[in-house]
Amino acid sequence: MSHNEGWHFCRLGRLIERADKTSRILDTKYYLLLPSLDAVGSPYDDLMWAAVLRSTSAFEMYRKRFQQISPDKIVEFLVLDREFPRAIHHCVVSAEASMHAISGSPFRTFANPAEQQLGRLCAELNYIQVREIINRGLHEFLDDIQARLNLVGDAIHNSFFALQPVPVMPQYPAAGSDA
Numbered sequence: 001m002s003h004n005e006g007w008h009f010c011r012l013g014r015l016i017e018r019a020d021k022t023s024r025i026l027d028t029k030y031y032l033l034l035p036s037l038d039a040v041g042s043p044y045d046d047l048m049w050a051a052v053l054r055s056t057s058a059f060e061m062y063r064k065r066f067q068q069i070s071p072d073k074i075v076e077f078l079v080l081d082r083e084f085p086r087a088i089h090h091c092v093v094s095a096e097a098s099m100h101a102i103s104g105s106p107f108r109t110f111a112n113p114a115e116q117q118l119g120r121l122c123a124e125l126n127y128i129q130v131r132e133i134i135n136r137g138l139h140e141f142l143d144d145i146q147a148r149l150n151l152v153g154d155a156i157h158n159s160f161f162a163l164q165p166v167p168v169m170p171q172y173p174a175a176g177s178d179a
Contacts, residue, residue: 005101005102008098008099008101008102009098009102009160011094011095011098012095012098012099012102012156015091015092015094015095015098016091016095016149016152016153016156018085018086018091019088019091019092019095019145019149020146020149020150021056022056022078022079022086022087022088022091023079023088023142023145023146023149024142024146025052025055025056026052026056026074026075026078026079026138026142027138027139027142027143027146029048029049029051029052045071046069049069049071049074050069052074052078053074053078056078056086057086058077058078058084058086061084062074062077065077072130072131072134075130075133075134075138076130079125079130079133079141080125080128080129080130088125088145089122089125089126092118092121092122092125093122093125095118095152096115096118096119096122099114099115099118099156100115102160103115112155112159113155113158113159114152114155114156114158114159114160116155117148117151117152117155118152120148121145121148121149121152
């Protein structure tokens with residue numbers, strides 16, 4: 001497929017969905033799969049974290065880079081990595097590039113609300129550190145990311161696909177008016 005506007009729209013949708021799914025998989029592990037606090041740091045916990053990496057197709061790349069299973073490193077890898085294609089940050093940066101290719105607006109500017117929201121999310125991911133995410137609460141951070149990705153999707157729909165009503169302007173003055 002030619003890398004034209006249609007390709008960028010397909011890529012944009014795929015990247016936003018990928019970021020959303022990565023956040024949901026990570027959130028599920030953190031929020032639902034751990035049976036008790038006693039299991040933190042146990043072999044069972046390591047198996048669960050390895051399963052998260054496998055379900056995001058990240059296990060091999062993570063192991064090449066970090067060797068040992070470490071929850072902080074996994075969060076950093078799946079959320080903030082700039083090179084791994086399934087990391088949330090990589091997806092948002094790439095989505096922003098496709099959005100600019102569609103709109104034609106210069107990088108670091110915005111021509112519509114979708115670009116503005118993507119730019120804000122990208123800026124936050126550019127500067128946040130994994131320690132800040134953990135201290136804020138991983139679930140809360142991921143929940144916020146998911147909500148913001150949904151807002152980006154809505155803004156894309158409203159900016160490019162939603163039919164806007166055309167105001168009807170009367171061509172002739174109404175009968176009996178003083179005009």
